[in-house]
Amino acid sequence: xxxxxxxGNMGMAMLKRLIASGHLPRGWDLDPAKRxxxxxxxxxxxxxxxxxxAEITLFSLPHDAAVAAVLxxxxxxxxxxxxxxxTSTLSPRAVRGFAEQAAAQGVSYLDAPVSGGPAGAAAGxxxxxxGGDAAALERATPILQxxxxxxxxxxxxxxxxxAKLVNNLLVASHxxxxxxxxxxxxxxxxxPEALLPVLNGAxxxxxxxEVNWPxxxxxxxxxxxxxxxxxxxxxxxxxxLARELDxxxxxxxxxxxLWQELREAVPDEADFNHLSAAxxxxxxx
Numbered sequence: 001x002x003x004x005x006x007x008g009n010m011g012m013a014m015l016k017r018l019i020a021s022g023h024l025p026r027g028w029d030l031d032p033a034k035r036x037x038x039x040x041x042x043x044x045x046x047x048x049x050x051x052x053x054a055e056i057t058l059f060s061l062p063h064d065a066a067v068a069a070v071l072x073x074x075x076x077x078x079x080x081x082x083x084x085x086x087t088s089t090l091s092p093r094a095v096r097g098f099a100e101q102a103a104a105q106g107v108s109y110l111d112a113p114v115s116g117g118p119a120g121a122a123a124g125x126x127x128x129x130x131g132g133d134a135a136a137l138e139r140a141t142p143i144l145q146x147x148x149x150x151x152x153x154x155x156x157x158x159x160x161x162x163a164k165l166v167n168n169l170l171v172a173s174h175x176x177x178x179x180x181x182x183x184x185x186x187x188x189x190x191x192p193e194a195l196l197p198v199l200n201g202a203x204x205x206x207x208x209x210e211v212n213w214p215x216x217x218x219x220x221x222x223x224x225x226x227x228x229x230x231x232x233x234x235x236x237x238x239x240x241l242a243r244e245l246d247x248x249x250x251x252x253x254x255x256x257x258l259w260q261e262l263r264e265a266v267p268d269e270a271d272f273n274h275l276s277a278a279x280x281x282x283x284x285x
Contacts, residue, residue: 002143003027003054004043005070007034009225010087010114011060013121014147016041021124021146028052050077056143059086063233064094071098080106083136085144087128089113089168089234092158092241099132099157108136111157113164114148118225125149129167131160165238172235173255174208175272179279182213192280193218212273222271229268231275232259261285 004015007029018025019042027038028049039045046052053074061067067088074084084102086095086109095111102109109132116126127150130137137144137153144151154163181204182192192213199209216224235256242249249256259275265283266274 001026001054001056003052003057004038004060005029005049005052005057005074006060006062006066006088007031007038008060008062009118010121011058012038012041013118013225014058014060014087015043017122017124017147018143019043023143023146026052026054049073053078053082055079055081056083056085056140059084059088061086061088062230063088064090067094067098071101075102075105075107078105078107082107083140084109085112085140086110087112087114089164089230089237090161091237092161092165093244095131095161096158108133108139109157110136110140111160112144113160115164115167121147128152129154129160129163131155131162132157161237162241165234165241168231168234169238169249169252169256171208172231172259172275173252174206175212175276176255176258176279178206178208178213179276183280183282186280208276212276216271216273217277222273222277224271224273226272227268228259228266228270228272228275231272232263232268235259258285 002018002023003026004011005028007027015025015027015038025043027043027045029035035045050073059067067090084107099109111131112128114126114128120126124147126148128144128148130153134153154160182195185195186192196209196213199205216222239256262275262278262283262285265278
């Protein structure tokens with residue numbers, strides 16, 4: 001049995017993917033409307049959080065405090081040997097504490113943030129970066145293989161979160177630099193539509209130029225399912241980690257600052273790809 005706790009864009013997409021893969025997952029969210037949507041999708045909805053848990057339980061929650069609150073109720077209800085796969089993006093320090101709390105109850109807690117967004121979750125093509133016990137990951141792999149194309153065991157507890165924060169710090173920076181470089185090209189008379197094939201066939205390419213710009217920015221759809229507010233949260237966690245470790249971030253730190261300074265042009269509820277488009281359009285702090 002598998003369960004998904006937290007039925008936002010990512011959690012719901014993972015739940016539906018599990019159903020499409022032949023599982024009958026349990027689902028739970030504080031929002032009754034999301035619970036009903038999960039029920040209609042084919043999930044089993046229990047009376048409360050404690051009875052929604054399973055041998056393999058995935059979390060998809062917004063921040064450290066939400067995970068702490070769920071664990072407080074979930075850990076006493078889980079059987080020894082259960083595995084929590086936490087796909088939330090969190091502080092590495094926090095997840096190490098969560099893993100210790102779980103271990104005291106005989107439960108394995110793996111930090112397993114993902115990359116690929118709701119579309120990747122729905123297609124089962126996400127990358128999952130896992131920190132924690134390798135044996136627990138092996139027990140969960142038959143479930144996780146339906147959700148991921150790349151299941152990567154990074155190291156001990158917290159290592160998955162470090163990998164995710166480094167990844168998203170780069171993505172946030174690439175959205176800034178791609179927008180700025182394409183703006184230069186446009187000012188010189190070469191449109192982004194003409195420049196992108198060049199960049200993507202040469203050494204200037206990145207996932208932002210290969211995926212984000214052609215898929216969401218050029219067509220103007222901006223429906224990736226990942227908000228600017230979530231990216232700001234992840235960038236903030238990366239900056240906090242850098243301060244904790246006394247690691248200066250000269251270039252990526254400046255890019256991260258732009259995410260805060262352009263909040264008026266790109267509010268938290270906007271798709272995160274709007275940041276790159278806003279820079280192309282000349283948005284200024």
